[in-house]
Amino acid sequence: MEAPAIRVLGETRCHLGEGPSYDPATDTAWWVDILEARLFAFSLRDGVTRTHTLPFLASHVAAIDPERQLLAAEDGLYIRSIRDGALSLQCPLEAEEAGTRSNDGRVHPSGALWISTMGRHAEPGRGTIYHVAGTRITRLYGGLTIPNGIAFSPDGATGYFVDTDEGVLRRVALDPATGQPVAEPETHYDHSAGKGGIDGAAVDAEGLIWTARFGAGCLDAYSPEGERVRTVPVPARQPTCPTFAGRALDRLLVTTAYEGMDEAERREDPEHGRTLLIDLGIRGLLEPAFRLAA
Structure with a gap:
C-alpha cells in the first residue's frame, strides 16, 4: 500500500499534545498541550496556528455550538467562548482530587461525553472513565x-x-440513545505483548477504529470484528490522539508528545511533539457536539 502524504503543522511542539477536534464551519482544528496548559487552533484554510494560554491543564476539546466549545480540565468541564476565550464551569469532575487530572475523551452520538481521569504521575489504579x-x-x-x-x-x-x-x-455494547453501557466490556484486541501502547482513537465511516500507538511511531486500524487491518508509520515516535479533519473529513489530524524523552531521544526523533495531518484516502466521522442539557 502506498505511503500516505503527511504534513507537519508549523513549528509548534507539544509536551503532551492531546484531545483534538475539528470544526467544519470554520475549517479549524483544535487541540491542547496538556502539560503546558495551551490550546491551539489551526486553520486548514490559511495554514495559520493560533495559541491560547489556559488557566488550567486541559485534555480534550469538543464542540458545543458555533460560539462555544467544551474543555475537559483538571478539575471539571468548562464552557469556553470561542470569540473571547471566556470560561465558565459546566460541572466539576474530581475537583477534590488534587492528584488527578482529566485525560482522553470523546462525545457519543447522543451528545453525552465519555471522559477519563488519571493520576498526574500515572499512578496505577487512579484512572476512571465517566459518562457526562x-x-x-x-x-x-x-x-x-x-x-x-x-x-x-x-x-x-x-x-x-x-x-x-x-x-x-x-x-462494550451501548444504548445508542444515551451512550450508557448495557453489557460488560469484552476484549476487542489484545496488544499487551506488542510494542508501544494504544493511546487515543477515532472511528471512520466504515467503522474502523484508528488508534495512535504511543512509543511505536504509528497508527493502527482495527476492524469492528477485532482484527488489526492496517498500520501506518508516522514521523514522530509518540503519537497520542487522532481526529478526522478537512471539509471531506478525509484526513487524520494526529497530536504527538515529547513527554518523558531526554535530549538524546529528542534529537533522534526530529518531529517529536509536532502535530501531523495525514491523507489516508479514507472518510471519517465528525465528533458530535456536546449537549449542555441531558
Whole structure:
C-alpha cells in the first residue's frame, strides 16, 4: 500500500499534545498541550496556528455550538467562548482530587461525553472513565491507570476504550440513545505483548477504529470484528490522539508528545511533539457536539 502524504503543522511542539477536534464551519482544528496548559487552533484554510494560554491543564476539546466549545480540565468541564476565550464551569469532575487530572475523551452520538481521569504521575489504579450527560455524571469504569482510546461505532451502539498500561482494547455494547453501557466490556484486541501502547482513537465511516500507538511511531486500524487491518508509520515516535479533519473529513489530524524523552531521544526523533495531518484516502466521522442539557 502506498505511503500516505503527511504534513507537519508549523513549528509548534507539544509536551503532551492531546484531545483534538475539528470544526467544519470554520475549517479549524483544535487541540491542547496538556502539560503546558495551551490550546491551539489551526486553520486548514490559511495554514495559520493560533495559541491560547489556559488557566488550567486541559485534555480534550469538543464542540458545543458555533460560539462555544467544551474543555475537559483538571478539575471539571468548562464552557469556553470561542470569540473571547471566556470560561465558565459546566460541572466539576474530581475537583477534590488534587492528584488527578482529566485525560482522553470523546462525545457519543447522543451528545453525552465519555471522559477519563488519571493520576498526574500515572499512578496505577487512579484512572476512571465517566459518562457526562449535561451536568449528570455517571462513573463507568475505575481502577485504570492510563484510560485512553475512547471512541464509538458510527451507530453509537458500541463503545471502545483501553487502559494504555494494560494494552487491551475493549469494546462494550451501548444504548445508542444515551451512550450508557448495557453489557460488560469484552476484549476487542489484545496488544499487551506488542510494542508501544494504544493511546487515543477515532472511528471512520466504515467503522474502523484508528488508534495512535504511543512509543511505536504509528497508527493502527482495527476492524469492528477485532482484527488489526492496517498500520501506518508516522514521523514522530509518540503519537497520542487522532481526529478526522478537512471539509471531506478525509484526513487524520494526529497530536504527538515529547513527554518523558531526554535530549538524546529528542534529537533522534526530529518531529517529536509536532502535530501531523495525514491523507489516508479514507472518510471519517465528525465528533458530535456536546449537549449542555441531558
